[in-house]
Amino acid sequence: MIARRWVALTLAAIATACDWARSPLEPDPASVALDEIILLSQTRTPAVMPADGESVDTIRAHLPSEAKPTTVQFRTTLGRFQGAETPNVIDVRVVPGADGMVAEAVLVAADSAGVAEVRGVVSGFTALTTVAMTPIHEGAQ
Amino acid sequence: MGALLVPSPSEGQEVVVRYPLKVVEVDLSMGRVAAPLPFGEVFLLKVPVPEGASEIALDVRTVTIINGRTTTTSTMPAQTHLTRADWGPRSAVVFQVPPLRPKEDYRFALTVSRTESLGVQAGRLKKGEARVTGRTATTFADYVTTDAGLLVASRTRYMGALTSLHFYTVPINVREDFSVGQLFTEPRKALSVFLGITPLELYTEAKVDKLYPVGSPVIGLGLRVYRNARIGAGVMFFEQPDGNPIVESSVDKRDLFFTFGFDVSYGAVLGPIAGLLGAS
Numbered sequence: 001m002i003a004r005r006w007v008a009l010t011l012a013a014i015a016t017a018c019d020w021a022r023s024p025l026e027p028d029p030a031s032v033a034l035d036e037i038i039l040l041s042q043t044r045t046p047a048v049m050p051a052d053g054e055s056v057d058t059i060r061a062h063l064p065s066e067a068k069p070t071t072v073q074f075r076t077t078l079g080r081f082q083g084a085e086t087p088n089v090i091d092v093r094v095v096p097g098a099d100g101m102v103a104e105a106v107l108v109a110a111d112s113a114g115v116a117e118v119r120g121v122v123s124g125f126t127a128l129t130t131v132a133m134t135p136i137h138e139g140a141q
Numbered sequence: 142m143g144a145l146l147v148p149s150p151s152e153g154q155e156v157v158v159r160y161p162l163k164v165v166e167v168d169l170s171m172g173r174v175a176a177p178l179p180f181g182e183v184f185l186l187k188v189p190v191p192e193g194a195s196e197i198a199l200d201v202r203t204v205t206i207i208n209g210r211t212t213t214t215s216t217m218p219a220q221t222h223l224t225r226a227d228w229g230p231r232s233a234v235v236f237q238v239p240p241l242r243p244k245e246d247y248r249f250a251l252t253v254s255r256t257e258s259l260g261v262q263a264g265r266l267k268k269g270e271a272r273v274t275g276r277t278a279t280t281f282a283d284y285v286t287t288d289a290g291l292l293v294a295s296r297t298r299y300m301g302a303l304t305s306l307h308f309y310t311v312p313i314n315v316r317e318d319f320s321v322g323q324l325f326t327e328p329r330k331a332l333s334v335f336l337g338i339t340p341l342e343l344y345t346e347a348k349v350d351k352l353y354p355v356g357s358p359v360i361g362l363g364l365r366v367y368r369n370a371r372i373g374a375g376v377m378f379f380e381q382p383d384g385n386p387i388v389e390s391s392v393d394k395r396d397l398f399f400t401f402g403f404d405v406s407y408g409a410v411l412g413p414i415a416g417l418l419g420a421s
Contacts, residue, residue, distance in 0.1 A: 021376040021397040026384040068389030123386045
């Protein structure tokens with residue numbers, strides 16, 4: 001009886017040790033959730049005084065705090081990015097922010113009301129957000 | 142003058158030797174051997190021929206001291222004897238001694254026969270015994286062996302070279318002919334705990350990065366199965382890139398592995414190279 005217990009205990013110990021010895025491998029990058037890679041948000045930017053007939057929105061790409069130094073490419077279907085060589089595309093370096101690594105681009109729309117689809121691309125992964133363009137006209141209430 | 146080699150005294154017991162035998166010289170005047178005795182391997186005992194000797198016989202005895210009393214037990218048949226005709230003009234004879242146990246005292250009883258001349262009468266045989274003592278010494282190095290082999294990890298399907306240090310609870314002589322039967326009679330000579338490193342990747346199905354520049358560390362249990370061949374199992378510690386492609390840091394991982402290898406004496410390999418480098 002005692003021998004059986006010892007055999008059972010030994011087998012259980014071996015099984016536990018083998019289970020511990022084999023940690024799960026890192027999953028395939030494709031199975032990582034998109035919001036663990038990049039998440040877009042957009043805010044109307046009152047601090048930036050728009051010119052007559054413009055709307056100004058800040059598009060933020062949020063990356064995990066342990067993200068390596070990388071670049072986010074923003075693309076928009078409407079309006080232009082401030083400081084961009086090609087109006088609808090801009091590459092922005094990721095920098096440490098208060099809530100992890102972030103990249104920001106300022107989207108300006110002039111006299112073009114509508115909904116812009118803004119994409120952020122990192123390492124082949126693309127996140128999408130939509131921005132309602134509502135240009136502000138002087139004298140408008 | 143050269144020495145005369147005497148075959149093993151164990152009649153009917155074939156001794157296969159695959160390495161150069163060590164030679165231990167006997168100092169008859171001091172009554173001891175000139176160097177610590179090797180254990181676990183056949184060696185040669187070189188005895189200078191005493192003047193006037195006509196016959197020399199050897200008896201190897203273990204020495205045990207119990208309650209202050211010294212007792213000796215023969216470990217080797219005493220029929221090992223040589224006559225003057227055997228050694229001829231040589232100044233020394235060499236006896237082949239079977240493997241001795243580690244950390245034990247031994248006494249070599251050498252029975253020397255002399256034929257005294259009695260003028261015109263026939264010679265008279267006179268026997269005397271010379272006792273020589275020695276001990277099979279061990280050091281920490283005798284508890285550690287090095288090996289090299291192949292490692293196969295189960296989950297990553299990683300295959301690579303492995304070199305490791307094996308630690309035993311008893312002294313090990315890697316030149317000893319270890320047999321499968323000794324697994325059961327002397328299991329402590331077979332079981333070892335080892336620490337090692339995998340310096341070379343041969344094949345892998347999952348991404349495996351070395352934990353250190355020289356390789357990934359491993360720890361495990363080894364089992365010597367035959368001569369210098371060994372099997373083992375343990376845990377390999379390594380790194381993998383984070384599953385998130387934008388995260389730069391790696392993640393520490395571990396995997397169960399099995400190994401097969403052979404004892405390797407790096408000293409024997411690297412020593413001559415170091416000597417050459419030192420000389421140049």
